[in-house]
Amino acid sequence: MEKLMAARLHAVKVRPYLAAALFALHVVEDRSVPTMAVDAYWRCYVSPGFVARTPLEELAGVWVHEVSHLLRDHHGRSERYAREHEKYGPGERLRRNIAADFEINDDIYGDGLPMPTGAVLPSLLRLSHGLLMEEYLRQSSMSGLAADLAWLDCGSGADGHDRPWELGADGARKLSNHQRDAIRFRVAEGIKGRPGNAPEGWRRWADDAFHPPQPWRRLLGAAVRSAAGAPGPGEDHSYRRASRRSAALPGVLLPSLRRMPPRVCVVIDTSGSVSDAELGSALLEVAAIARAVGGRRDAVSVISCDAAAGVAVALCRAEKIELVGGGGTDLRSGFARALRSRPRPDVIVALTDGQTPWPSAPPPCRTVVGLFPRFAGPARSMDEETADYVPDQPPPWARVVTIG
Template identity: 50%
Template sequence: MTLDRTKLLAARLKAATDRPYLASALFALSVVESTVVPTMAVDRLWRCYVNAGFVDATPVPQLAGVWIHEVAHLLRDHHGRAGRLPSDLQGDRSRVNIAQDCEINDDLIQDGLALPAGVLTPGTFGLPDGRLFEQYLPDIPETPECPRCGSGASGGTEPWDLPPGEGGRVSPAEAQSIRRYTADAVRAHQRGRGTVPTGWRRWADGILEPTVDWRQVLAGSVRQAIAWASGAVDYTYRRPSRRSAAQAGVVLPSMRRPAPSVAIVVDTSGSMSDDDLAAAMAEVAGVLREVGVRGNRVTVLSCDAAVGVVRRVARAEELELVGSGGTDMRVGIATALAQPTKPHVIVVLTDGMTPWPDEPPAARVIAGLIGPDPPLPPTWIESVRVR
């Protein structure tokens, strides 16, 4: 079957006419006819692969909706975000693609777009609208049947992908320019009293007013501190150097690399709300997962004006936080340093309404500051705003 390009391009024109803020992105896509792709799909170079049979069987209004669906994967940088998932989730491309479709399709349906029958939405899985695909992913069940929106969505490569040097293509720098131009167009359309779905408004705000992902910053700070501690080699006589055999009557020390340990001090004072404590718990779980320090190398202390609970943990489910009195994180830091296994890194999760030690302790301290406007700690403490 020959691809009906007139019908396909008429659908793109309709999509661009009805949603003018997406026009530049839609026309940046180059068309590649393919008998391998099941329907339509995109790669990360903004090449749109199209099956002629799918175009012939799909009415123009629905084709227009599919055009917008595919370009949304690229505008929202789904392949880039998929590449930042944990490795076990990156390999499950079917569930990733389904979660991404849930992020997109609820906005398209809210916008009144016609879509082919059987499209997946958050409601398909009993989930609420308006979330990002990373939030949907844990609740998406394993399924043998899934959409295939291409490597521009779930990452990796697809059998229909052209080599990088073939066909029309958009560079990463050009793609970012398209995203910013489109975000400006979304804002302008909204100011002109046009209707823009909530998801697109939120996306445009994120492009035009980017915020640093504090989760990555916090995990990165802890990883850097752990790497620093791991590189702090020292001498030990517990295992004599092999060179001792060449020195009669002399025992030479060997070098050792310490296994880093982490203490996490969680502020449980009365000034911390239940939501703040939930955020603190989540970040403890994130640090345990991201940094890779396991078993008896992690100590968690719940602290207000005094230390309530000291536990070594390997999983977030083991945590227990008690308190609700005054606030003095100096006590928590001192207690952490007094543990039999002295920590190399101390992470303090607090709203900042606390006194701090007058001098840097014998460990690297990172403060995760929770709340809308926390006061800053001393300059020798590395701080991360938890929003």
């Protein structure tokens, strides 16, 4: 274990933009694992014998390789490919694993990270570098490699096929969907922040990771900045520097107006009608909102709200926030709780599916509503008990942005 952890530290040193993902992996020792493997829940299964016989720097390369499968969602992409092409079985599992390795291995090594022994490259089949897993699967049957690579097994995190040694969905120390998405978001932002340090494959991944066709995150950030930058929010008077108008009034000291970081309260709809995927998107928006107000996480708080509002929680890391709820929906209580917070927020952001009653009067601060896409157009009936139920549309005093 000491050697394994030292190898992870080396991986973080040479690939710092992957640090959040590497430290999120939970290690499970298992002698039945051929080498190292991951499952879709971010557990890393490790063979002690493999660790003992592998040089430390090569072991760091295996760490980066395995976490790359998870960041690039090879689990979900492999399952979709298998369903679309109706290709299952051990041979197809191996093909998907090889294709996923091709996508990863063509540009992650070098610059302090030596290629591990046995790593497969697209050049083995005279294929081009820089393609995606699906493209490699379409271009080659990989039958020439299957016999020699029967030992290759990166786990269900690489090909979507469960293994006997894996703990599964009910096992301990798994990451939820929104935690996994939050980690991907942090890694992508780290790569985009220092683009010269990452290979082309990672830069392409970061550009595509959270950019659906509609620029909803840019719109949401602009809406928050617009609300926070309007006259009133974030303004305060201070005697630490005299106002320039004091010169016109000898003997009178006037305070100057200074800008304070705007305080933003995010009300997240956690009712039963909101899916886990949408809650994951909500946590990603919390991280984006913190960036929109200048990165001051101490100025952002979060309230979970279904039929009743929870306590306002200060933001530390978006993926660490526990969202509670699952009942009915009444965001009016969330708005009331936000306005009772001290200090009172300058901006309220409500992230919801729209299936809620709204306050009858506008709050005394700027308001932005992030709508999950099911109510992007005309409202549909979503209430299971009342067939003719039609949810209220967001009120006109709120700035509405559809979350993609």
